[in-house]
Amino acid sequence: MALVEVKVPDIGDFKDVAVIEILVKPGDTIKQEQSLVTVESDKASMEIPASVAGVLKELKIKIGDKISEGSVIAIVESSAGAASSPPPPGEGRVGAAATAAPAPQPAAPPPQPSPGGGGSQSGPIQVKVPDIGDFKDVAIIEILVKPGDTIKQEQSLITVESDKASMEIPSSAAGVLKELKVKVGDKVNIGDLIAVLDSTAMLAATGSPPPQPSPSGGGLQATPTAHAPAHIPPTASLPPHEPAPPTGNLPHASPSVRKFARELGVPLEEVKGTGPKGRITQEDVQAFTKSVMAGEVQTKALAAKAPAGGGGGEALGLLPWPKVDFAKFGPIERKPLSRIKKISGANLHRNWVLIPHVTNHDDADITDLEAFRVATNKENEKSGVKVTMLGFLIKACVAALKKFPDFNSSLDGEDLVLKSYYHIGFAADTPNGLVVPVIKDADKKGVLAISQEMAELAKKARDGKLSPAEMSGATFTISSLGGIGGRYFTPIINAPEVAILGVCRSQTEPVWDGKQFQPRLMLPLSLSWDHRVIDGASAARFNAYLGQILADFRRVLL
Ligand code: CAO
Numbered sequence: 001m002a003l004v005e006v007k008v009p010d011i012g013d014f015k016d017v018a019v020i021e022i023l024v025k026p027g028d029t030i031k032q033e034q035s036l037v038t039v040e041s042d043k044a045s046m047e048i049p050a051s052v053a054g055v056l057k058e059l060k061i062k063i064g065d066k067i068s069e070g071s072v073i074a075i076v077e078s079s080a081g082a083a084s085s086p087p088p089p090g091e092g093r094v095g096a097a098a099t100a101a102p103a104p105q106p107a108a109p110p111p112q113p114s115p116g117g118g119g120s121q122s123g124p125i126q127v128k129v130p131d132i133g134d135f136k137d138v139a140i141i142e143i144l145v146k147p148g149d150t151i152k153q154e155q156s157l158i159t160v161e162s163d164k165a166s167m168e169i170p171s172s173a174a175g176v177l178k179e180l181k182v183k184v185g186d187k188v189n190i191g192d193l194i195a196v197l198d199s200t201a202m203l204a205a206t207g208s209p210p211p212q213p214s215p216s217g218g219g220l221q222a223t224p225t226a227h228a229p230a231h232i233p234p235t236a237s238l239p240p241h242e243p244a245p246p247t248g249n250l251p252h253a254s255p256s257v258r259k260f261a262r263e264l265g266v267p268l269e270e271v272k273g274t275g276p277k278g279r280i281t282q283e284d285v286q287a288f289t290k291s292v293m294a295g296e297v298q299t300k301a302l303a304a305k306a307p308a309g310g311g312g313g314e315a316l317g318l319l320p321w322p323k324v325d326f327a328k329f330g331p332i333e334r335k336p337l338s339r340i341k342k343i344s345g346a347n348l349h350r351n352w353v354l355i356p357h358v359t360n361h362d363d364a365d366i367t368d369l370e371a372f373r374v375a376t377n378k379e380n381e382k383s384g385v386k387v388t389m390l391g392f393l394i395k396a397c398v399a400a401l402k403k404f405p406d407f408n409s410s411l412d413g414e415d416l417v418l419k420s421y422y423h424i425g426f427a428a429d430t431p432n433g434l435v436v437p438v439i440k441d442a443d444k445k446g447v448l449a450i451s452q453e454m455a456e457l458a459k460k461a462r463d464g465k466l467s468p469a470e471m472s473g474a475t476f477t478i479s480s481l482g483g484i485g486g487r488y489f490t491p492i493i494n495a496p497e498v499a500i501l502g503v504c505r506s507q508t509e510p511v512w513d514g515k516q517f518q519p520r521l522m523l524p525l526s527l528s529w530d531h532r533v534i535d536g537a538s539a540a541r542f543n544a545y546l547g548q549i550l551a552d553f554r555r556v557l558l
Helices: 092-100 199-206 255-264 282-293 300-305 339-354 367-379 389-403 447-462 536-551 553-557
Strands: 002-007 017-022 035-040 044-049 054-059 072-078 124-128 138-143 156-161 165-170 175-180 193-198 357-365 409-412 415-418 424-426 428-430 433-435 476-480 499-503 507-512 517-530
Touching (some): 035 072, 193 199, 255 282, 339 433, 357 536, 367 389, 367 517, 367 536, 367 553, 389 424, 389 476, 389 499, 389 536, 428 447, 499 536, 517 536, 536 553
Parallel strands (some): 476 499
Antiparallel strands (some): 002 072, 017 035, 035 044, 044 165, 054 072, 124 193, 138 156, 156 165, 357 517, 409 415, 428 433, 507 517
């Protein structure tokens, strides 16, 4: 056993680079070549590996310290029986580490323009990978430019990454990018051709010759920069997570954190870094993963998927939407959803998911009202205005809304907005899908006027001619399937309203009057309400009151 000083190996021209991350702690058993710290200059970020295996006794640096070649990083009790006195910087064990996990040689001279191109002459210039130290077969992880771009000298063209460092490769000359010779995923080495620039185009564009490659300009460029994802629109179910601040192109993270994120499939550009200068740490990646798993945030990819097929069920931890080859079971026809279906579908889905719905079912005795309606229609035969049960229902609902104002409200944050106007929407079935025209100020209109307006709006709806104004502002909605049939159903609340009345087809039923069964015309009512605003008792009272009005319409006057 021997105590060995682990020093900063030859890291090329880097001097006074800041320690931004410490990857080990005293007591840790360290493998040879295991990364101990991450340092960062304005040209690259890199991890400094251990030159020996053993137990870490003491750390000699802390975050923020500036270190150079030869600086002592740590004292390791080596199991290999090393010399008790440390070798000079760059030699012995430390030197071995530098070889085993080579540090970039960042300030090597830039590649010279190839014969026939570049330099002070105009024309094509070949830009090649400069001397990047001992790195071999480093993978291109990002291409930062595209053909047609005007490139400045030393502008970063690509980012490469090894398992110990990430760096950007700058252009050795200025010009217009004619051709990229590499793609993401390619492995490159010193001398490999990256791109061809045209300095003539540059000359034409600027009127001055491009700057010459500088002797020190071919090194490594600043790598770590945080990446800002596009704003993620909130979905019905989950809030988007707060994106990282917009400061550059690449997520600011060390190569090992990048690798870790890649293994987990974590989009680093969506992770907010909590380290120095917004650097993303391993803990940040872990915390992000946890919050996605807990359903607290959604990744951009999931948010983008949400509107399609499965409706984003994955984000709710649900099974993915089943993918079935329907044609396997018989002939099929594929038809795109109509525009109205797409819009109303998305709204209905949101409302169904976000509103805690409860539906109360009840029956109203409309025997006398129906007799009155039939008589009214007979009297008005010549006028052409036909009154349907829906006209009476709208008027009856206004009376119930006045008695139970919570049903004529909307939730706005933690406030309930109670409206003193009564605009009643009615669901209309059209060849292209469901729309909801609105009878404005129904409290100020008689049943005949309401019926006439309803007929006009329903026709406009079927002709696809309703204006947005004619479909907005409703305070309560009725969905009547009375003309079609059925008994009861669960209507979906039309947000931001808090209740909706579903009506089915009336039929004559035997009703016990205390002495005997009487044939009565009964109208099935289904009232869905938002349980955040309304409770079951008020819903039952609302339905009962509505039933009373429909049973004796004179109550509307009271
Ligand atoms: N019980 C028995 N008969 C009823 C009735 C009821 N509750 N409601 C209507 N009727 C009768 C009408 O009296 C009329 O009979 P006649 O032809 O003998 O006069 C017939 O059914 C057709 O009425 P209507 O549907 O044309 O008129 P309406 O005022 O009842 O409804 C409108 C108008 C536009 C709401 C309706 O045409 C419509 O589109 N309904 C579908 C709404 C819908 O799709 N809701 C579901 C939403 S959730 O997907």
